[in-house]
Amino acid sequence: MSSDAMSSELADNVRNHRRRAGFSQERLAEAARVSPALVRKVEQGGTPRVETLYALARALGVTTSALFATGAPEPVRDDGPNHLRLMEIRRALMPPVGLKEAVAAAGESPPSPAQVIRREIADAHALYQTDRYDSVAKRLPGITRAAETAVSAHDGDEERRRALDVRAQAFLLTGKYLTQVRQYDLAYYALSQAIRDAREAGHTLTAATGVVGLSWLLLRQDRFDECESLAGATADEMEPRVSTAAPGQIAVWGELSLRVASAAMRDNRPDTAREARRMASTAASALGVEHTDFGSHWTTFGPVTAEMKAVEDLSLIGDAHGVLRRSDDGVLSRKGMKAAGKPSSNNWDRHRLDVARAHVMLGSHHDAMHELNALRRTSPEWVRHQAMARYVMADVLHHRKRTLTKDMREMAAHLGITG
Template sequence: MASALAQNVRKYRRATGFSQERLAEESGLSIGTIRKIEQGGDVRTDTLHTLARALGVQTSALFATAAPEPVVGDEGNRRYLVELRKALMPPVGLDAPVAALGQPTDLDELHSRIADCHTLYWADRYDSVARKLPGLLRESEVTAANAEGDDDRRSAETARTHSLLLAGKYLTQVRQYNLAYHSLAEAIRLARETGQTLTAGTGIVGMCWLLLRQDRFDESEALATQTAEAMEPRMSSATAGQLAVWGELWLRVASSAVRNNRPDVGIEARRMAGTASSALGREHNSFPNHWGGFGPVTTAMKATEDLALIGDSHAVLRSADDGVLGSKALKSLGKPTAPNWGRHRLDVAQAHVRLGSHSDAMAELVGLRDTSGAWLRHQPLARYVMSDVLKSRKRTLTKEMRDMASFLGVFD
């Protein structure tokens, strides 16, 4: 991948007439970083995004297909995920997949347990979620396969869809993307086939998030745009769930477009999301009708994320605790979901590091560790921030810095 990436960067640099020194100046990156890339080194996606802006191309234009690097140190995850793999991806023979074994579960009990597992997910209780999901997936499959009567069949199919969606969201969060894709694709298929349009839309929001996590910006933008246009609600009669899912889809469009150096598309998508959030009036997160979190606060945080992506650290800090994101507004508009808030505070931490304020960056990381430690350890941005602290710190590291580096698995 690295050599093909180097060729792409070199090709576009020469097409603009830039020297390596000029590209470094235009992008704000060091000449050492430019040379590293063109000599075959690998870099973060956000660095490629910065290069793409300077070169006037889409970020995805710099990506290249090549053999992946060897996977090292994944043995533990393979063992941890054995039961989830069995539940989601059974062996397939000549006739059909090997059917899940077991007895149907009482539907009220099954829905209640799925809701409890959903609560554990939002509380960052990832160990508990990992233990409960295999059983829920198997039981929902058996129950749906054996349901009798239209009402029970619909209820069982809904439970099956919800268990798959929950698995897809959890697996995306912990970056097990192949399993997550399988879960979300199956949930969307089942929701479509059973007329659960809003639930299918929720699944597509999750699918766009997964594609975004995999740097598949073009596909994420196209899927979110297509779905948002198909699900556009009538504002005068739309339910809160419809507005929230539609708004989240436009947030996915914006996030994909901004990362792919398509700022005009991002601005229009943010405007559409703002329309949905204004119609809602406050934050909305109501399982099982709407699985994510959306509203004026979330929309403002994602706009701030755009500022972080273009490297405007001063603007990030100006908007971080002001207006809709100020403490008074948060009380009246409602709190965003913990993952969305955590991502916002990581943007703030990154801005502090870029401006040389290590103590403020550490305060953000420590606060997130105290409130959302399990979530924080799965965030590459947290490791990037900590790595930048280690690299730019001129004085001896404090104990707090050493402890955080150990917690995040970052070593200088």
């Protein structure tokens, strides 16, 4: 199916649901808080942002998934840069497979001790947290190969379990990095392997952390119903007794609840999202502070993270005033975070993008640029991979009446926006 046919299918889906609802294009635009011209563009085969489809689905009273086209993808025209940059990671994750297991190359080093590989994983994760993606990409192939060699070298049950746990940690980091840079197929492979290794090793918490990562990947791919189902089933299976559970168990359960809420909200299932947010709030209250532990699991969760994700819901429904009202209040204020602790850098940066989008929606381009420039200073590589940052910057450029400032030109160039 051609891209034109795929756009036509999406247009038909929107038009059919609009007619079933008894809406004119103008009435749908009013209910969705978009312009009539945008509705006409979608129904004429234009390609809308996913945020536009959220708004249309909410107005029509259907799930967002019901509007998505299901045709063939557009041809890939230029994947050269990423294909070449990630070649070593691809080789480490997916070596050629023949009739026999691969034979170690002559002179290959003996397996590294588990603690050595763990230290290398921790070092690479620290680089990831500080936005040094190139350094992470260079380290991951060696870490992955060392973890693979460790598993292959150990036959004893206890030694193999330890090696599997280390390989699960290596795959978790690899999947997390690949999701961030939007290499979703490779990320799926790494995360699914991490979950399987952790299950075989008997480490449920690590496996559940892999599910948190895989749910994030499904969200990134707009697979909302699958994300909600996976995260919800896992949360139900490992729901802790809050009064006696270890902080790590509560944190991972809370993160899974956040994934359920995010998926349900994007799929226009507000009641499910509300209940999942309530569960996440219960977990956050039980912890009292942000809990971080990249030794036994890979998550940062607590009251600050839960509140940021609740504010994200306001951004999704277009409540710009609500976003700004809560974005620096209560637990998200400087005083609040001093008491509750800091969230992960990625979650905080995503929250500030929601703030930037709210400013753009209200026409406050100066304030939006203030947020984008702050992100460029603190997380320059991260922000380059964020579609929301490009949307915000594109809106600033579109509505700018005067000559662009130096900051605007530099930001547009940094995000790869032309025209």
